[in-house]
Amino acid sequence: MNFYLHPQIVSTMSSGIGYGKTILFGEHFVVYGLPAIASALGSKTVATVENAIKYELVDDRPATPGYKKEKFDEQVESNKLIYKACGIDVEKTPLKVTLAGDLKVASGVGASAASAAAIARALNEHFDLGYDDARINEVAYEGEKGYHGKPSGIDNTAAVYGGLIWFVKNLSGGKNTMDLLKMPKPVEIVLGNTGLTSSTKEVVEDVKKDREAHKNKYDRIFTEYIHIADSAKAALLKGDMKSVGRLMDQNHGLLNEMNLSCDELELLVETARDHGAPGAKLTGTGRGGLMIALTPGKALQEKVAKAIEKEGFETFRTRIGV
Numbered sequence: 001m002n003f004y005l006h007p008q009i010v011s012t013m014s015s016g017i018g019y020g021k022t023i024l025f026g027e028h029f030v031v032y033g034l035p036a037i038a039s040a041l042g043s044k045t046v047a048t049v050e051n052a053i054k055y056e057l058v059d060d061r062p063a064t065p066g067y068k069k070e071k072f073d074e075q076v077e078s079n080k081l082i083y084k085a086c087g088i089d090v091e092k093t094p095l096k097v098t099l100a101g102d103l104k105v106a107s108g109v110g111a112s113a114a115s116a117a118a119i120a121r122a123l124n125e126h127f128d129l130g131y132d133d134a135r136i137n138e139v140a141y142e143g144e145k146g147y148h149g150k151p152s153g154i155d156n157t158a159a160v161y162g163g164l165i166w167f168v169k170n171l172s173g174g175k176n177t178m179d180l181l182k183m184p185k186p187v188e189i190v191l192g193n194t195g196l197t198s199s200t201k202e203v204v205e206d207v208k209k210d211r212e213a214h215k216n217k218y219d220r221i222f223t224e225y226i227h228i229a230d231s232a233k234a235a236l237l238k239g240d241m242k243s244v245g246r247l248m249d250q251n252h253g254l255l256n257e258m259n260l261s262c263d264e265l266e267l268l269v270e271t272a273r274d275h276g277a278p279g280a281k282l283t284g285t286g287r288g289g290l291m292i293a294l295t296p297g298k299a300l301q302e303k304v305a306k307a308i309e310k311e312g313f314e315t316f317r318t319r320i321g322v
């Protein structure tokens with residue numbers, strides 16, 4: 001179904017939101033059908049859609065320097081896929097799409113998924129498409145494909161539903177498993193930004209090649225990871241942050257073996273641990289992007305964030321399990 005609207009007929013503005021996210025456990029493993037645990041962030045991207053004379057995309061999101069330029073082509077491709085999934089022809093129904101919100105976009109915060117979910121929600125409202133969250137999530141997943149060919153779906157799921165999520169991709173194309181986890185109380189975290197933007201598409205492809213070349217090594221890593229994920233789920237549900245931290249460190253160790261860390265991430269992880277974080281790891285694609293440190297309590301969060309800032313890196317103070 002396609003929608004053709006004359007720009008002068010309807011001039012309302014519609015909006016939608018998508019949450020940023022952080023992956024606590026299982027980036028990359030999730031691509032291979034292993035479980036991952038992600039938490040939505042309090043910060044979000046807001047998309048507004050209005051009729052226009054000519055199609056226009058205005059990106060007013062706060063961003064890490066270089067991020068928008070680096071991702072521009074992928075963003076254009078992603079938006080095309082979103083419009084297609086919604087049956088909207090922006091040549092015939094020109095729109096002005098504006099992205100804003102308080103999610104500072106960087107590699108690792110699920111920025112692309114937050115934006116895809118926000119645009120899908122805004123289009124749903126604008127064209128009265130009658131989509132429920134499950135359909136919004138499907139559209140956001142289509143949008144994610146513009147950023148990399150084979151997204152696991154974890155980012156768009158967190159962006160659409162929010163909360164703390166246990167996620168398993170169904171590799172046969174069926175419904176993914178998605179369970180909402182409830183922690184006894186929210187817990188503070190610090191995200192440290194390397195300032196480096198990495199390409200998810202390229203890094204996911206590298207891991208695939210590396211796995212093909214080192215099958216035994218990856219079999220061992222995957223088996224170890226499954227134990228980590230199961231234990232992490234139990235520890236999060238109990239609110240046992242000491243164990244969660246230890247398991248994050250172990251998860252980081254495995255990601256390191258998969259060549260996904262870099263000097264900047266190692267410095268961030270070390271700084272967080274040295275200043276009392278019970279656990280720290282890279283989060284998201286790796287080889288840049290973000291580090292997540294578990295920092296229960298506001299005082300520890302402040303101490304770790306300050307130490308990272310002293311090293312010259314930007315930080316985000318937020319909570320998981322909200």
Ligand code: PMV
Pocket residue numbers: 026027028029030031107108109110111150151152153154155200204283284285286289
């Ligand atoms: O860098 P991010 O936040 O977009 O996370 C990517 C997570 C991967 O597992 C590497 C890819 C995926 O599709 O899940």
